[in-house]
Every structure is written in C-alpha cells, then in structure tokens.
Amino acid sequence: MLEGTFPALVTPFNGGVVDLAALRALINHVLDGGVEGVVACGTTGEAPTLTQAEWELVVTTCVAESRGLPVIAGTGSNDTEAVVKKTQRARELGARAALVVSPYYNKPSPAGLVAHFTKVADDGGLPIVLYNVPGRTGSNMSPEVVESLSHHPSIVGIKDAAGSMDQFGELLRRCGSTFSVFSGEDSLSLALYALGGHGCITTVGNVAPRPMARLYRAFQEGRVDEARTLHFKLLPLFQALFCEVNPGPAKYALHRLGFIRNELRLPLVPITPQSEERVSEALVAAGISAES
Numbered sequence: 001m002l003e004g005t006f007p008a009l010v011t012p013f014n015g016g017v018v019d020l021a022a023l024r025a026l027i028n029h030v031l032d033g034g035v036e037g038v039v040a041c042g043t044t045g046e047a048p049t050l051t052q053a054e055w056e057l058v059v060t061t062c063v064a065e066s067r068g069l070p071v072i073a074g075t076g077s078n079d080t081e082a083v084v085k086k087t088q089r090a091r092e093l094g095a096r097a098a099l100v101v102s103p104y105y106n107k108p109s110p111a112g113l114v115a116h117f118t119k120v121a122d123d124g125g126l127p128i129v130l131y132n133v134p135g136r137t138g139s140n141m142s143p144e145v146v147e148s149l150s151h152h153p154s155i156v157g158i159k160d161a162a163g164s165m166d167q168f169g170e171l172l173r174r175c176g177s178t179f180s181v182f183s184g185e186d187s188l189s190l191a192l193y194a195l196g197g198h199g200c201i202t203t204v205g206n207v208a209p210r211p212m213a214r215l216y217r218a219f220q221e222g223r224v225d226e227a228r229t230l231h232f233k234l235l236p237l238f239q240a241l242f243c244e245v246n247p248g249p250a251k252y253a254l255h256r257l258g259f260i261r262n263e264l265r266l267p268l269v270p271i272t273p274q275s276e277e278r279v280s281e282a283l284v285a286a287g288i289s290a291e292s
Helices: 020-032 052-065 080-093 110-123 143-150 165-175 186-195 209-220 224-240 248-256 273-285
Strands: 004-007 038-040 071-074 097-101 128-132 155-160 180-183 199-202
Touching: 004 038, 004 209, 020 038, 020 052, 020 209, 038 052, 052 071, 052 080, 071 080, 080 097, 080 110, 097 110, 110 128, 110 143, 128 143, 143 155, 143 165, 155 165, 165 180, 165 186, 180 186, 186 199, 186 209, 186 224, 199 209, 209 224, 224 248, 224 273, 248 273
Parallel strands: 004 199, 038 071, 071 097, 097 128, 128 155, 155 180, 180 199
Antiparallel strands: none
C-alpha cells in the first residue's frame, strides 16, 4: 500500500532541454528530507510538454536516483491506448506505480471514466493511482466513480485535488482503508490525515521536503500538536506556491534556493515580480533554506 509524502517533482530545464544534473540534485534533496517516494512527470513536472524521449529520461533518472523508494510515473492523457502504452513503458523503466489523470478536453461521462481507467488497469501492468484535478480537466471524478474503480485489484489509490473536505470524507468512507487517498492540495493535507487519509502528493515537497515529511509522520505517530505547528509554519508557503499556475511559483522558489534555473516551457512562463516577492517572503516566513 502506498502511503506517505511523495513530492511531485518539477522538471528542471536549462536552455530548453531537461537539466539532468539539476534533476538528480533535486531528487536527492527531497530524499534527504525523508519522503517515502517521488512522482515523476505529473502536472508539476510539466508532463504535457515533454517529448516521449524526455519523459523516459526523467522517469529513468528518478528510478536510478530513488534509493529503492517507489517512483510513481505520470502516464495520463486523454487517449486511452496511449495511456496503456505509456504505463507499460513506465513499468519497463522501473516505476512502481502510475499516476493517471482523468481525461481532459474530451471530458468522458462517468461510464467513460470507468471504462478508461479499467482498460489502463487491465493492460498497463502497473498499480494505478487515479488523479482527480477538476481545475485542469474540467470535470470532477465523483466518489461514486472512484468507489467503483477501487474494487479493481490494480487500482490502488487516488490523488484528489478537488479541494473539498466533503469529497475526501466520501472517498475514505466508500473506498475502505486499503485504498490510498492522497491529498493533491498541500494546505488540506493535515485535515485529510485527521480523516484517515494516507499521504500527500505534494508540490511544496519539492521546496520543503523535510517539514512535509515530518508533518505526515508527526500526525501518524500521534504528535498532533507538532503536526499542527508544522502546518501553520508552512501555511504561507502552501498559499504562495499556488499564487500563479503551478509549477511557476515552485520553480522560482527552487531557483531562489539554488537548485534549478527559473525556466519553464511554453505555454507556461515565469511568475511576475510581484509573485516572486510573495514567494520569497513565504520562504522566509516558513524558515526554508536549501537544507530544509
């Protein structure tokens, strides 16, 4: 069962190409923070703009640097057969699970969602973590759909970024304790843990892996006051890293900390000077440095 803190890694670029040295440094930074694994090529990794060769390079690098911890590879798109093939390839490259986003743009019906994810789970060859992010796909994967999919032996969890505590509660109530429910909203992670959630697939974990990992473990070990203190300390960062479209603020923060260049791939562009100031202030408020 997948549990814990999984940073959804940014993909560093240098002059328009994937910066492997920076990626390796970032992976080791988050692993040194005590996380339970990493996610490669998700939304935060700008996956839609990566070529197949780049995607394979990022996944391979994450597996090679992961110290035996699980690597979850983003394999989702709005073409079911393409997702199956990419999931099969992720398995060949050593990923331990696939993060599969709800199809965007074509917006399938609930029956279409069930058919899509069932096909990927049947033929992809990896455990599947569903990814519900209505703000990017234009539709919400309902708890009823997730409950139906949770009975498939290869569908093992969900990253939910709908921003609803009611939805978190419904997922946990319907899907049982062996189905991993991950927060896709950093600021709601502690509240999800209180409901019985299993972890966080986190953007902030790129920038502050150690506090994010400590927050999860403190709560799980019954040190609720410590977890609450960490939550409030990180709250300015939770807010600032989503002041513009992810991963723009996170990439700027990592640039400020010396890990990567502040470079995104079009159609994304670097954040505004006003947002840069907000992110910088949040890093100071949260006490985050390159060693955090």
